[in-house]
Amino acid sequence: MAEDAALNPQELFTAPYSKLVLEIGFGQGERLAEMMEQQPDNAYIGCEPFQNGMSNFLLLVEDKKPENLRLWMDDAMQLVRSLSAASIDALYILNPDPWHKSKHFKRRMVNPVNLDEFARVIKPGGTLYLSTDVPDLADWMAAHTVNHPAFHWTARSKADWENPPKGWISTKYETKGAKGAKKMCYFVFERKA
Numbered sequence: 304m305a306e307d308a309a310l311n312p313q314e315l316f317t318a319p320y321s322k323l324v325l326e327i328g329f330g331q332g333e334r335l336a337e338m339m340e341q342q343p344d345n346a347y348i349g350c351e352p353f354q355n356g357m358s359n360f361l362l363l364v365e366d367k368k369p370e371n372l373r374l375w376m377d378d379a380m381q382l383v384r385s386l387s388a389a390s391i392d393a394l395y396i397l398n399p400d401p402w403h404k405s406k407h408f409k410r411r412m413v414n415p416v417n418l419d420e421f422a423r424v425i426k427p428g429g430t431l432y433l434s435t436d437v438p439d440l441a442d443w444m445a446a447h448t449v450n451h452p453a454f455h456w457t458a459r460s461k462a463d464w465e466n467p468p469k470g471w472i473s474t475k476y477e478t479k480g481a482k483g484a485k486k487m488c489y490f491v492f493e494r495k496a
């Protein structure tokens with residue numbers, strides 16, 4: 304990846320698409336596969352560096368051979384830094400690794416440096432979806448994104464971040480109750496014009 308902000312993602316796909324959706328760190332990929340099923344007019348880029356997750360996802364979509372999908376199996380920021388400005392309609396970063404120790408906070412996917420890049424690649428009016436069940440990370444992600452001048456938090460009440468957005472696709476992790484996710488937080492930000 305050249306990381307030169309010059310990659311127009313339209314050139315990656317053979318057919319026109321309605322919206323371009325990027326998911327960073329898709330884990331086992333069940334949500335990405337379901338989004339593709341529900342909204343086949345969109346194009347999708349999925350990033351997941353770990354082989355187990357990537358192979359699980361590939362098994363989910365292997366019989367479909369989707370033309371509207373491209374995958375990146377390395378650090379998602381290499382891809383993001385390569386993309387041209389205002390090229391993504393929706394970016395999902397769900398349950399990113401928490402990096403609990405303060406000396407590791409700079410490794411958190413949602414951080415001030417990366418937020419500048421997300422602001423650059425998301426189209427005005429586009430959407431950034433964040434979620435976590437780690438209270439400290441929820442505070443961190445909400446505070447840094449609210450304080451970023453390019454993003455507007457769409458929540459109007461507590462219920463908006465305590466409950467999944469309408470049409471949300473939940474993973475097994477989220478729905479397993481006490482054995483899986485604890486109290487999930489859902490943050491939906493609009494890229495300002």
Ligand SMILES: C[S@@+](CC[C@H](N)C(=O)[O-])C[C@H]1O[C@@H](n2cnc3c(N)ncnc32)[C@H](O)[C@@H]1O
Pocket residue numbers: 327328329330331350351352353356377378379380396397398399400474476
């Ligand atoms: C806690 S898991 C969450 C997985 C999934 N999003 C979910 O909600 O079930 C965090 C994921 O982020 C991925 N990840 C970590 N660092 C990454 C990076 N630099 N670029 C892309 N993905 C990354 C990990 O491999 C892992 O699959």
